[in-house]
Amino acid sequence: MILLALSIPAGTGTAAAVSNKVSAAATDIRLVFAGDILLDGYVGDQIAKYGVNYPFVKVAPVLKKADVAFANLETPVSTKGEAANKTFVFRSKPGTLAGLQYAGIDGVTVANNHILDYGQAGMLDTLSYLDKYGIGRTGAGRNVEEAFRPYTKTVNGKKIAILGVSRVLSDSSWYAGKNKPGAASVYAPEPLLGKIKQSAKDNDFTVVYIHWNQEFKDYPEKYARALARQMIDSGADLIIGAHSHCLMGIEYYKHKPIYYSLGNFVFNRSTRGGEKTLDSVLANFQIAGNKLSASITPVKILHGQPAFMDVNYNKKIIQLLNKLSFNAVVDSKGNVSERNAGAK
Secondary structure (H helix, E strand, O other): OOOEEOOOOOOOOOOOOOOOOOOOOOOOOOEEEEEEEOOOOOHHHHHHHHHOOHOOOHHHHHHHHEEEEEEEEEOOEEEOOOOOOHHHHHHHHHHHHHHHHHHHOOOOOOOOOOOOHHHHHHHHHHHHHHHHHHOEOOOOOOHHEEEEEOOEEEEEEEEEEEEEEOOOOOOHEEOOOOOOOOOOOOOOOOOOHEEEEEHHHHEEEEEEEEEEOOOOOOOOHHHHHHHHHHHOOOOOOOEEOOOOOOOEEEEEOOOOEEEEEEEEEOOOOOOOOOHHHHHEEEEEEEOOOOOOOOOEEEEEOOOOEOOOOHHHHHHHHHHHHHEEEEEEEEEEOOOEOOOOOOOO
């Protein structure tokens, strides 16, 4: 059964934190999505000083309350491989994954333009370490079948699936193949659309977490809006985007939400993108029967650490999202709804 995203009921969710939903029924399912996580560079230095839990200390209480907490891991975690010949190359220490474990992050997508920064060896090592730390994964693998295999979890009898994919990869050598390790590439519509259709048959709720669009841009590319519709037409219930390193707006199509970019979450400040690369949100969703309600929780990255802020900051982020969004509205409490429920 495919769940429809409907307007959020009055009084549910707040911009302070999803943990405020104390009245949620025991059968409701709470999902929380975060943006890009990097554990190298400046963040790596902070971890070396203050420990692996440091980046997540302020947000962990909220993440831990979710039935599924999910993010984009924008780095290999490995000691293996040779650095790729590209401008920005990341590699984080495997032990830093204990921070994600502490924070209650259930799984990550690794389909992005950094997972093969240290080649297939670094990528495969990353997958092994994620398994070792008990962190679910999607988006890369030893072959195309594993790369496109969604993360799944059954919560209160509902099967939740999250499929990690990327339309930003260095070149075709990064694409997973029949017998070739790599990332789940979606430069072509297949196997993506077929995998979404299969997931919609096998699971109750299908999320696509996709790496796409241009860095530091406020609005999605034309192709992204078209692809989002194709994915929803194929059975996706929710689309979460990454790669721009800044917030993008929200759109509804067939009453289903598309979050074009959640921005960074645990990340170095970008000199190219400026201050807006420090602004972020947690995207919160609550499934109650066949209804999906949504809210956002603003956060700001301070010294490599996402933190909840004051009312003035929350107001600024809500105003920004309302400016950037298409047919979605974010109210003063962070609740997200469709502006015109009849829009297609």
